[in-house]
Amino acid sequence: MSNEKQIVDNREFSIMINRLSHQLIENHLDFTETVLVGLQPRGVDFARKILNNLVEISGNNNIVLGSLDISFFRDDFGRRETIISPDKLDMNFSIENKRVVLIDDVLFTGRSIRAALDALTSFGRPKEVELMVLIDRRLKRHLPIQPDYVGKSVDSISSERVIVKWGNDGHNKIILLKK
Amino acid sequence: MNRLTVKNLLGIKQLTEQDINLIFKTADNFIKIINKPIKKVPTLRDITIANLFFENSTRTKLSFELAEKRLSSDIINFSSSTSSLQKGESLIDTVNNIIAMKVDMVVIRHPNAGASDFIAKNVNSVVINAGDGSHEHPTQALLDAYSIRNKLGLVENKNILIVGDVLHSRVALSNIFCLQKLGATVKVCGPSTLIPRHIHTLGVEHIADLKDGLEWCDVVNILRIQLERQNVKYIPTLREYSMYYGVNREILNSINKKIVIMHPGPINRGIEVSSDVVDSKQSIVLDQVENGVAIRMAVLYLLASKIQK
Structure with a gap:
């Protein structure tokens, strides 16, 4: 289709996941004080890929991954046409004094991450929070929020959408959808 | 949706x-x-x-x-x-x-x-x-049905018995609507003076004998006798009511299955239900x-x- 442009193919995708995993290992070594937290819904898919890759590279089977739902912490309740359907919350571990890596697929306005920080701190007081995103749409921030680990930075206008497609058998791609 | x-x-x-x-x-x-x-x-x-x-x-x-x-x-x-x-x-x-x-x-x-x-x-x-x-009393009915779902996995095709003062109970009416919409069968049990005369028009059968009712059901929801809403005598004495319709250990032991015990509160211990039944593992009163x-x-x-x- 003419209004679709592929910005990352499957090969680049694997390289990105690999690079991000190595960056995480460099900063967190054996992950004893670190927990990974994926944001529902799509950040969790990405976080799982990262976790699988980390296990493959390091052989460490003790890395903890949780999934965080931020529906009730968003700042646009009553301002949207549709009501947000909450997703599954799975945080069966303590984040008190832990180093938390928040993981999401696309960073755009930064509002989801703001809500995620609120949602996260309702589970306790982490020692520090880092942010990993697959795609950083860097020119469209509404809030002063920046990622620590970035798969790829993309310059796009508001009417465009960036979609991450998780394919079976590792056929993943990222496309830019123009309106 | x-x-x-x-x-x-x-x-x-x-x-x-x-x-x-x-x-x-x-x-x-x-x-x-x-x-x-x-x-x-x-x-x-x-x-x-x-x-x-x-x-x-x-x-x-x-x-x-x-x-x-x-x-x-x-x-x-x-x-x-x-x-x-x-x-x-x-x-x-x-x-x-x-x-x-x-x-x-x-x-x-x-x-x-x-x-x-x-x-x-x-x-x-x-x-x-x-x-x-x-x-x-819609939120009570929702939480009752939700508690049944959480306990038994599903409300559909379950048999639920409501025992007690159905006539004065808003909980009973809301429960009947809610459970039926979710595919359960509801029957009521109690002295006929406390059962609405046309209850069958809601698709609800009246069982007069408590033991028959308990043998039929998966869940029993026990209601309080609402003395404050009764300006005429519907039952001779509370003691007699308790003897015929009080859910106690003895009657539960006489049936061949474990049923779930519910009560919307406030509970009058010793009248509609005995203390040991309320506090037993079968009871989900506090989950409610x-x-x-x-x-x-x-x-x-x-x-x-x-x-x-």
């Missing part, structure tokens, strides 16, 4: 099966929320809710209040015993005065059936019925209370999106 089909929660009668399942699904999320270290979410922080209790209540009022606070809404409380109603003010005047304070939602309990419908017709705020006379907060949070959350700002 992720929106309710109704603007107000006046009764279970107006809800669809999808509405009920949406409320359950949302409550599942809130159960997780209220079991976190910090139990509050900021979702309804710009919403003001008035709790208007024209009739005494402990559990429902506390449960609503807690649900509202967990969602960060601002709340004002009203109870008729300390209000200007004593000075002769009418219901609509009282409510209009409260709404004029820019209240977005109203939770109302009233001794007269239809009071919440009346309010909903006359004001723009979202109205939630917290019990109107002997008519409906916890689920009540989550169900009310779900109802408030889903209805708050209907507020016209």
Whole structure:
């Protein structure tokens, strides 16, 4: 289709996941004080890929991954046409004094991450929070929020959408959808 | 569908099966929320809710209040015993005065059936019925059905027996509507003076003998004898009632299966149910209370999106 442009193919995708995993290992070594937290819904898919890759590279089977739902912490309740359907919350571990890596697929306005920080701190007081995103749409921030680990930075206008497609058998791609 | 089909929660009668399942699904999320270290979410922080209790209540009022606070809404409380109603003010005047304070939602309990419908017709705020006379008590029915679902996995095709003062009970009527919509079979049990004469028109059978009823059911929901609503004698004595319709260990041991025991409260121990039964492992009375907060949070959350700002 003419209004679709592929910005990352499957090969680049694997390289990105690999690079991000190595960056995480460099900063967190054996992950004893670190927990990974994926944001529902799509950040969790990405976080799982990262976790699988980390296990493959390091052989460490003790890395903890949780999934965080931020529906009730968003700042646009009553301002949207549709009501947000909450997703599954799975945080069966303590984040008190832990180093938390928040993981999401696309960073755009930064509002989801703001809500995620609120949602996260309702589970306790982490020692520090880092942010990993697959795609950083860097020119469209509404809030002063920046990622620590970035798969790829993309310059796009508001009417465009960036979609991450998780394919079976590792056929993943990222496309830019123009309106 | 992720929106309710109704603007107000006046009764279970107006809800669809999808509405009920949406409320359950949302409550599942809130159960997780209220079991976190910090139990509050900021979702309804710009919403003001008035709790208007024209009739005494402990559990429902506390449960609503807690649900509202967990969602960060601002709340004002009203109870008729300390209000200007004593000075002769009418219901609509009282409510209009409260709404004029820019209240977005109203939770109302009233001794007269239809009071919440009346309010909903006359004001723009979202109205939630917290019990109107002997008519409906929708959030209680939702939390009862939700507790059954959580205990047995499914409400569909289950047999539920309601025992006791069905005639004066808003819990019974709302329960019948709710459980039937979810595909359960409901029967009632009790002395015929306390069973509404035309109950069969709701598709509900009356079982006169308690043991027959218990043998048939998977879940028994035991109601209180509402002495305050009875101005004529429906039963000779409480002692006689207790002998025929009190659920006790002896009768439970005489049947061949483990049934789930429920009670909406307040419990009169030793009358409709014995102490050891209430405190036994079969009883989910305290689960009902916890689920009540989550169900009310779900109802408030889903209805708050209907507020016209």
